[in-house]
Structure formats: C-alpha cells, structure tokens
Amino acid sequence: MPVSLVARARAWVSAPAPDDSVLRARRVFGLIWLVYDLLDLVLRGTVLQVDWLYEGRPLSLTIAQVGLITSEAGMVLGRGTAPLFTFVAVVLRAVEVSMYPLNDYYYFIVIGALLAAPGNSLWRRDVLLVQIAWIYAATAVLKLNQEWLSGGHLFVRLGYLWGAEHWPHPRALLACTGSLACTSWLARAAVVAELALALLLVLRRGRAVAISLVVGIHLFAAVALNVWFFGAGMIALVVILFPKPPGRREPAT
Amino acid sequence: MVSLLALLFGTQLAALAAQLRGGYRPFGAPPVRVGLSWDMFSTRIERCDLSWEPSLPWPGRGGLGRLTELSPSIEWFVVRDSVEGYRRAGFVGCARARQPTRLRLRCWLPDGTERREELSCR
Numbered sequence: 018m019p020v021s022l023v024a025r026a027r028a029w030v031s032a033p034a035p036d037d038s039v040l041r042a043r044r045v046f047g048l049i050w051l052v053y054d055l056l057d058l059v060l061r062g063t064v065l066q067v068d069w070l071y072e073g074r075p076l077s078l079t080i081a082q083v084g085l086i087t088s089e090a091g092m093v094l095g096r097g098t099a100p101l102f103t104f105v106a107v108v109l110r111a112v113e114v115s116m117y118p119l120n121d122y123y124y125f126i127v128i129g130a131l132l133a134a135p136g137n138s139l140w141r142r143d144v145l146l147v148q149i150a151w152i153y154a155a156t157a158v159l160k161l162n163q164e165w166l167s168g169g170h171l172f173v174r175l176g177y178l179w180g181a182e183h184w185p186h187p188r189a190l191l192a193c194t195g196s197l198a199c200t201s202w203l204a205r206a207a208v209v210a211e212l213a214l215a216l217l218l219v220l221r222r223g224r225a226v227a228i229s230l231v232v233g234i235h236l237f238a239a240v241a242l243n244v245w246f247f248g249a250g251m252i253a254l255v256v257i258l259f260p261k262p263p264g265r266r267e268p269a270t
Numbered sequence: 271m272v273s274l275l276a277l278l279f280g281t282q283l284a285a286l287a288a289q290l291r292g293g294y295r296p297f298g299a300p301p302v303r304v305g306l307s308w309d310m311f312s313t314r315i316e317r318c319d320l321s322w323e324p325s326l327p328w329p330g331r332g333g334l335g336r337l338t339e340l341s342p343s344i345e346w347f348v349v350r351d352s353v354e355g356y357r358r359a360g361f362v363g364c365a366r367a368r369q370p371t372r373l374r375l376r377c378w379l380p381d382g383t384e385r386r387e388e389l390s391c392r
Contacts, residue, residue: 030271053345062346069340069348070362072329118303120310127278127306134274144275151279155286155308164300164314169380173317176378181319181338182347197382242311245345 032139038257039142043099043132045253047092047106050125053246054085067117078116084109092132103133121247124152128254145258149251150218157211160204168200174242175200186240203237210234214255224259231255282306317349318356318377322391326366334363353377357389364391 057063064071064078088109091102107129114122131145164170175194178184193199210230217227235248285307294301301309325333334340337359341347350356353375360373371391378384 056342057346060342060346062342065340065348066346069337069359114305118305120305120308123306127282130274130278134271140271148278151282152308155282156310156312158296159289159294159301159307159309159312161296162294162298162300162312164380165312166297167380169382170311170313170315172382173315173378173380174311176384177317177319177349180376180378180384181317181336182341243344243347244310 029143030138030140034137034139034142035260037137039132039137039145040099042145042254042257043103044093045257046128046132046250047089047099047103049246049250049253050106051086051089051093054082054089058082058086063113063117063119075116078113081109081113081116085113097135100133100135103129107133121244124247124250127152128250142258145254146218146221149254149258150215153211153218154215157208157215160208160211165204166201166208168197168202168204171200171204171241172197178241178243184240190241203241207234207237218255218259221260224261227259228252228256282308313351314380315351316353316356316377316379318353318375320356320360320363321374322360322363322367323372323374324369326363326371327368328366337363353379353385353387357387360389361391367391 058079061074063082064074067075067078085106088102088106092099092106095102107126110122110125110129114126127148128145131141131148134141160166172194175186175190179186179191179194193203211234214227214230214234217223217230231252235244235252238244238248285304288304289301289307289309292302292304293299300314301307301312303309303313320337321335323335325335328334331339337348337356341349350359356375356377357373360375364371364373373387373389373391375387375389376384377387
C-alpha cells in the first residue's frame with residue numbers, strides 16, 4: 018500500500034471528530050432506547066410478542082430489560098463511564114435478541130457497538146454514517162421483490178392498522194390503501210427514498226435533503242407501519258452525525 | 271478498531287449472502303427473516319383480526335374478545351405473520367373457553383384481498 022494512503026489512514030484513525038457529534042449521538046440514542054425499554058417493561062410489549070399467553074414476566078427477559086434501562090441511563094448521564102454503560106447495553110441487547118430476534122434489537126447492537134468506544138473520534142463518526150447508509154441500502158435492496166413492490170405488504174399492514182387496531186388515518190392515505198395500484202406507488206417511493214438517503218449519507222452531500230428524507234421515511238413508517246423508536250433513533254443519528262456544511266460547525270466540547 | 275469493523279460488516283455481509291443462498295433475488299422471490307440482513311418489511315406477511323365469541327375468560331380482565339386487546343397502542347402489537355398462525359393462536363385461546371365458542375378471522379392478504387373465516391372451537 019502506498020505510504021501516503023497508510024499515512025492518511027493513520028491520520029483518520031487518530032483524528033478527533035470536528036465537533037462533539039459522536040458524544041451527543043450516544044446520549045440521544047441512549048435516551049430514546051431508555052424510553053423504549055421503560056415502556057416495554059411496563060407494558061410487557063416484548064413478553065406478549067414472544068408468548069401472548071404469558072401472564073407474568075419471564076425472569077431472564079426482565080433482568081435483561083432492567084439491566085438495559087440502567088445501562089441506558091448511564092449512556093445518557095455518564096461522562097467517563099458512558100462507553101462502559103454502552104458496552105453493557107450492547108451485551109444485554111444481544112441477550113434479548115437471542116430470545117426475540119427483532120430487527121430493532123440488531124440495529125441497537127450494531128449502532129451501540131460503534132458508540133461504545135471512548136472518545137469522540139472521526140473514524141467512529143464516519144463509520145456510523147456508513148453503517149446507517151448500509152442499513153438503508155440493504156433494506157431497500159431486499160424490498161426489490163414482488164411482495165413489497167406490488168404494494169401487497171403495505172396493503173396488509175395498513176388494512177390491519179385500520180381494520181383491526183382502529184387507528185385514525187388521514188383520508189388520503191385511507192383512500193389509497195384500498196388499491197394495490199396506490200400502495201404499489203407508495204412502496205416504490207419508499208425504496209427510492211431509502212436508496213437516495215443511503216447515497217447522500219455516503220457522499221456527505223445534501224444535508225437538508227437527507228434530513229427531509231429520513232424524517233419523511235420514518236414519519237411514514239410510524240403512521241403506516243407502527244414503527245416508532247427505530248425511526249426516532251435513525252432521525253436523531255442522521256441529524257446529529259451528518260456533517261454540517263463548512264462554516265456552520267459547532268466547536269467540540 | 272479493525273476487528274470491530276470486520277465483525278460488524280462481516281456479519282452483515284454474511285447475512286446478505288444468506289439471503290441470496292436462501293433464494294432471494296432482486297425483483298424475484300421475497301427474502302426470508304435473517305438477522306442483520308435488514309429485511310424490514312421485505313418478507314411476505316398476512317394479518318388477521320382474530321376474535322372469539324363469546325369472549326374468553328382472561329385473568330385480570332373482564333374477558334378477551336379480540337387478540338388486539340392484548341396489544342399496547344403502539345409499537346408492540348401482538349401479531350402473527352400468516353393466516354395459519356392466527357388460526358393456531360385462535361385454537362390455543364380456545365383451550366380457555368368454558369362454553370361453546372366461535373373463532374372469527376378477518377384477514378388481509380398481500381394479493382390485495384380480504385378473507386373472513388368463522389370456525390368452531392370444538
């Protein structure tokens with residue numbers, strides 16, 4: 018490998034981030050998932066999804082959840098100890114995912130693993146952005162199938178939300194869901210949006226467009242697909258980590 | 271740092287490879303559930319509104335008439351991914367019935383249709 022590339026790689030690995038974005042990302046990520054786990058513990062959300070007949074709280078899952086809440090509080094409030102709390106949270110989430118293999122939990126693990134190292138390094142900010150871009154790119158590519166592109170998957174989820182869970186919905190969206198033609202267009206728009214967002218995250222261009230896309234994608238996911246906390250986490254990470262244009266950066270603290 | 275990145279991206283690439291080995295092809299058959307492949311909303315699902323009439327006796331509640339009554343309002347819905355899965359859940363619930371009870375399913379299918387079924391617990 019040419020010497021200049023080695024030198025640049027070394028400089029990249031040792032450089033600090035130009036602001037405190039990685040530290041803020043860890044605190045906000047911890048806060049969002051602290052709220053998630055508190056609600057999950059109180060409402061027995063995961064318990065019921067694993068076994069809807071279960072009348073109590075499984076001991077192992079409850080211990081993991083209490084541990085997660087404690088660790089996430091440490092991510093939010095800790096200073097020097099925040100990286101350690103983040104590492105513990107990642108381990109406990111891995112325990113939880115072994116009981117219930119939910120995509121949200123895998124997402125917590127990969128992001129948390131990158132947030133667990135101490136310091137505010139440039140490489141971690143850059144790798145976090147690449148990781149987030151990878152998630153959007155991969156999920157968009159896997160949606161390139163007839164189940165999704167036909168609008169059928171959205172038809173099922175929207176029909177269930179309104180017909181079974183009786184969610185209120187905007188009239189336009191309600192009218193759309195009676196037709197596969199309409200849900201098909203929504204489905205294709207979602208794939209385009211995810212691929213576009215992945216590209217912007219990799220290129221670090223178009224911050225305002227990227228933020229608009231991430232907010233739009235996850236607002237839709239919240240009202241149409243009942244996914245709230247994953248989206249909140251992604252929005253927060255993109256807003257915090259996507260570099261601001263030169264001349265608008267805040268100093269590192 | 272290198273080992274962390276190798277582990278993170280290696281496992282995700284392996285997950286995507288598992289999808290390809292499992293038969294997924296772009297614009298073809300849908301993927302299946304593989305952890306770390308980020309298959310969110312890519313797979314085939316069916317959803318049903320499952321109900322029992324009369325309601326099942328249920329501890330801590332006046333009765334359970336619909337499976338959705340167990341779900342919190344957001345995020346953690348109690349669901350199954352297929353009509354067959356809902357039928358099985360329905361019959362599992364039937365074990366708690368103390369009188370003749372009927373299962374009702376109103377299902378949404380990915381071909382854009384709805385299907386209704388009525389079954390007897392016994």
